[in-house]
Amino acid sequence: MTWKLFSLLLEASLMTILVSAVSILMGLVMAIVLSGLRMSGSRVADAGAGVFISFFRGVPLLVQLLLIFNLLPVIGITLPSLATAIIGLSLCTAAYQAENLRGGFEGVAPGLIESAEMAGFTRMQSFIYIRTPIALRMTFPALVNEAILILKASSLVSVVGLIELTKMAQNLSASTYRPLPIFAAAGVIYLAINLVVAAIGQRAENALPGLPGK
Amino acid sequence: MSFDFAVILAKLPQILSGLGVTILIWVGGTFAAVVLGFVVATLRRFGGRGIEVILRAPIEILRGTPFLVQIFLLYFGGPYIGLRLDPWLAGLLGISIYGAAYYAEIFRAGFQSVPVGHVEAAECAGLSRNQIITAILLPEMALLVLPPALNMSVILLKETALLSLITVPELTMTVQAIGSQQYAFVESLVILALVYWALVELANWLGRYAERNLSKLSA
Amino acid sequence: MQMDRGAYGRVDTSQAKAPEGPHREFDMRRQLIAAATGAALFASAMAANAQDALDRVMDAGVLKVGTETAFAPFDFIDAGEHTGLNLDVFEEIGKDMGVEIEWITLDWTGVLPGLEAGRFDVVAGPATITADRMQRYRFSSPIAEATVAILACADCDIETPEDIAGKPVGGATGTAQLAQLREFAATLDTPPTSIGEYVSFNESYADIAAGRIVAVANSLPNIAFVAQQRPEVFKVVKPAFGTPAYFGYPGRIEPEYATLMDKIDEILLAMKADGRMATLQEKWFGTTFDMPDYIIEPKI
Numbered sequence: 104m105t106w107k108l109f110s111l112l113l114e115a116s117l118m119t120i121l122v123s124a125v126s127i128l129m130g131l132v133m134a135i136v137l138s139g140l141r142m143s144g145s146r147v148a149d150a151g152a153g154v155f156i157s158f159f160r161g162v163p164l165l166v167q168l169l170l171i172f173n174l175l176p177v178i179g180i181t182l183p184s185l186a187t188a189i190i191g192l193s194l195c196t197a198a199y200q201a202e203n204l205r206g207g208f209e210g211v212a213p214g215l216i217e218s219a220e221m222a223g224f225t226r227m228q229s230f231i232y233i234r235t236p237i238a239l240r241m242t243f244p245a246l247v248n249e250a251i252l253i254l255k256a257s258s259l260v261s262v263v264g265l266i267e268l269t270k271m272a273q274n275l276s277a278s279t280y281r282p283l284p285i286f287a288a289a290g291v292i293y294l295a296i297n298l299v300v301a302a303i304g305q306r307a308e309n310a311l312p313g314l315p316g317k
Numbered sequence: 318m319s320f321d322f323a324v325i326l327a328k329l330p331q332i333l334s335g336l337g338v339t340i341l342i343w344v345g346g347t348f349a350a351v352v353l354g355f356v357v358a359t360l361r362r363f364g365g366r367g368i369e370v371i372l373r374a375p376i377e378i379l380r381g382t383p384f385l386v387q388i389f390l391l392y393f394g395g396p397y398i399g400l401r402l403d404p405w406l407a408g409l410l411g412i413s414i415y416g417a418a419y420y421a422e423i424f425r426a427g428f429q430s431v432p433v434g435h436v437e438a439a440e441c442a443g444l445s446r447n448q449i450i451t452a453i454l455l456p457e458m459a460l461l462v463l464p465p466a467l468n469m470s471v472i473l474l475k476e477t478a479l480l481s482l483i484t485v486p487e488l489t490m491t492v493q494a495i496g497s498q499q500y501a502f503v504e505s506l507v508i509l510a511l512v513y514w515a516l517v518e519l520a521n522w523l524g525r526y527a528e529r530n531l532s533k534l535s536a
Numbered sequence: 537m538q539m540d541r542g543a544y545g546r547v548d549t550s551q552a553k554a555p556e557g558p559h560r561e562f563d564m565r566r567q568l569i570a571a572a573t574g575a576a577l578f579a580s581a582m583a584a585n586a587q588d589a590l591d592r593v594m595d596a597g598v599l600k601v602g603t604e605t606a607f608a609p610f611d612f613i614d615a616g617e618h619t620g621l622n623l624d625v626f627e628e629i630g631k632d633m634g635v636e637i638e639w640i641t642l643d644w645t646g647v648l649p650g651l652e653a654g655r656f657d658v659v660a661g662p663a664t665i666t667a668d669r670m671q672r673y674r675f676s677s678p679i680a681e682a683t684v685a686i687l688a689c690a691d692c693d694i695e696t697p698e699d700i701a702g703k704p705v706g707g708a709t710g711t712a713q714l715a716q717l718r719e720f721a722a723t724l725d726t727p728p729t730s731i732g733e734y735v736s737f738n739e740s741y742a743d744i745a746a747g748r749i750v751a752v753a754n755s756l757p758n759i760a761f762v763a764q765q766r767p768e769v770f771k772v773v774k775p776a777f778g779t780p781a782y783f784g785y786p787g788r789i790e791p792e793y794a795t796l797m798d799k800i801d802e803i804l805l806a807m808k809a810d811g812r813m814a815t816l817q818e819k820w821f822g823t824t825f826d827m828p829d830y831i832i833e834p835k836i
Contacts, residue, residue: 396746
């Protein structure tokens with residue numbers, strides 16, 4: 104394992120981090136929208152969100168990415184590889200995050216919502232300003248966990264043409280015929296990134312304000 | 318572009334054989350992972366501090382790295398240290414070891430959830446360690462452990478799709494191969510997605526059924 | 537029939553170099569091309585709503601090329617950099633057309649679907665020109681020989697292609713080379729014990745090195761390169777067992793792509809005529825190939 108090879112892996116891991124970070128944030132926004140749909144009271148919206156969540160949790164990410172990559176152009180949407188990878192990962196993590204958030208939303212004390220509505224908040228306002236922040240705070244550890252899952256899942260995005268850490272390791276392994284040290288090094292980099300994310304998550308969890316009524 | 322699903326469905330026997338491999342590796346791998354995970358969790362709980370420290374590292378490594386990297390390491394790196402496995406054996410072993418790390422954590426959490434007082438009371442009553450595990454810990458944690466354990470088995474089912482990348486002739490590899498032979502790429506992916514979706518929903522349904530019955534039993 | 541040559545009406549300077557033998561029916565092929573092109577032009581006139589691909593590429597100033605990077609020496613990764621014959625050839629094509637080349641790299645299983653989905657304008661690859669694929673894609677003028685032979689472990693007891701009988705072999709999934717290996721295996725009294733399907737040829741080579749399989753079937757230029765890189769691990773088993781075949785760049789068969797593919801052919805033929813192609817072949821294969829200008833009726 105020369106420094107040259109290792110630095111190539113490190114460089115490629117920046118793509119892993121970029122794709123994962125953007126996907127996590129986009130997925131979080133989508134998950135909040137999905138949660139809103141599920142609690143909107145509209146049966147159609149609830150069912151639609153339910154099918155979405157079930158599908159993206161029920162199909163392997165590898166298949167999802169290939170499907171998005173090949174299906175979108177058929178309906179006239181041709182996006183670059185980076186965008187396709189981010190959309191694929193975001194949709195997948197949105198479904199998981201929506202399930203995580205569900206517990207958080209259910210845990211919001213009904214009294215809080217009632218008092219918000221008495222204070223003149225609309226349903227939408229109480230969803231955005233009261234329930235969502237509390238649900239996010241309650242499920243923060245799950246978000247950190249999901250971030251780590253997505254960092255690992257991003258190892259699949261090479262199937263839509265993106266060269267990230269795992270693909271770079273594959274390429275280098277093919278050109279050097281030394282798969283053992285190269286995949287081991289890639290594993291070490293993933294582990295390091297995930298330990299850092301977990302540590303940051305832990306510190307953030309401690310620094311965040313406590314929950315009302317706890 | 319027109320869709321032609323018939324050319325894929327015409328290869329139904331091949332698809333079923335791929336599905337069979339997927340289910341075999343999933344069920345076999347999950348079983349091995351549960352057993353291995355339980356052994357590891359028990360060793361960590363009762364094996365003393367030294368064992369606990371030794372076992373923590375591999376679990377963290379397995380949980381902190383992508384499954385894809387693990388199977389590449391096992392399949393392509395293995396032969397360089399004398400470990401030359403057939404694709405399906407590498408796949409089965411990969412799923413088992415990867416799953417075991419997660420099951421070990423699930424069981425660890427399960428052990429922790431049983432109040433210390435229950436175990437202490439049993440110890441005072443003179444029960445042996447084996448008796449404590451089988452009579453106190455296992456039944457009490459079963460209900461708590463079941464949902465995450467079932468969830469993990471569904472995750473393992475989906476992870477088997479990656480074994481197509483090390484030439485295991487499972488569902489993904491089989492259907493994709495049919496798709497490229499028949500030039501019906503999108504159709505093959507749609508069918509692939511639908512089959513996995515159905516399989517996962519079926520597994521979830523069975524899981525909920527098991528949970529309901531178990532909670533009735535213990536109620 | 538000269539006037540019927542349609543879009544191929546330019547003077548073909550490399551005709552004299554076309555080899556004899558399997559390509560004798562050259563003039564007939566040319567007529568077939570002319571007829572096909574005529575039909576294509578007619579169809580494209582009908583499909584007035586589809587924008588011409590060449591116009592679109594020229595307007596954008598970018599030619600999008602899809603390929604895999606596990607097909608040395610055509611496309612591969614050397615020290616983290618994408619390199620190979622295809623890069624050099626498309627650099628020339630880009631220069632002659634006055635456009636940038638944008639590379640999109642996928643596993644081979646995703647490349648032809650990506651072309652059909654409109655992800656890119658043409659595929660580098662290259663792919664073996666087969667009758668089956670010609671129903672589906674428009675191939676460029678051939679760029680190399682593609683006849684399939686066996687790559688085996690250097691110290692294995694495999695001296696002729698038939699020696700793979702009763703042993704585990706492999707190839708890359710979705711490739712014409714794998715299809716030929718299967719056909720060849722079916723002719724043996726004892727078939728190979730298994731034929732592994734790999735995502736790319738690189739993984740199959742790695743499995744020879746790892747000792748899981750003893751041989752891989754791939755085209756001569758590819759395996760000659762691999763064996764030359766690592767002679768202590770690999771050897772080329774001669775003679776080639778496959779039917780004589782050629783590599784071309786696959787593009788879309790739809791009429792709106794005809795002008796783009798004609799343009800690429802024009803540049804490739806010019807490169808063959810002025811020696812640029814020979815120089816590149818010498819650089820990447822260590823040898824040059826005699827190639828027909830067009831393949832009309834592939835033998836496979």
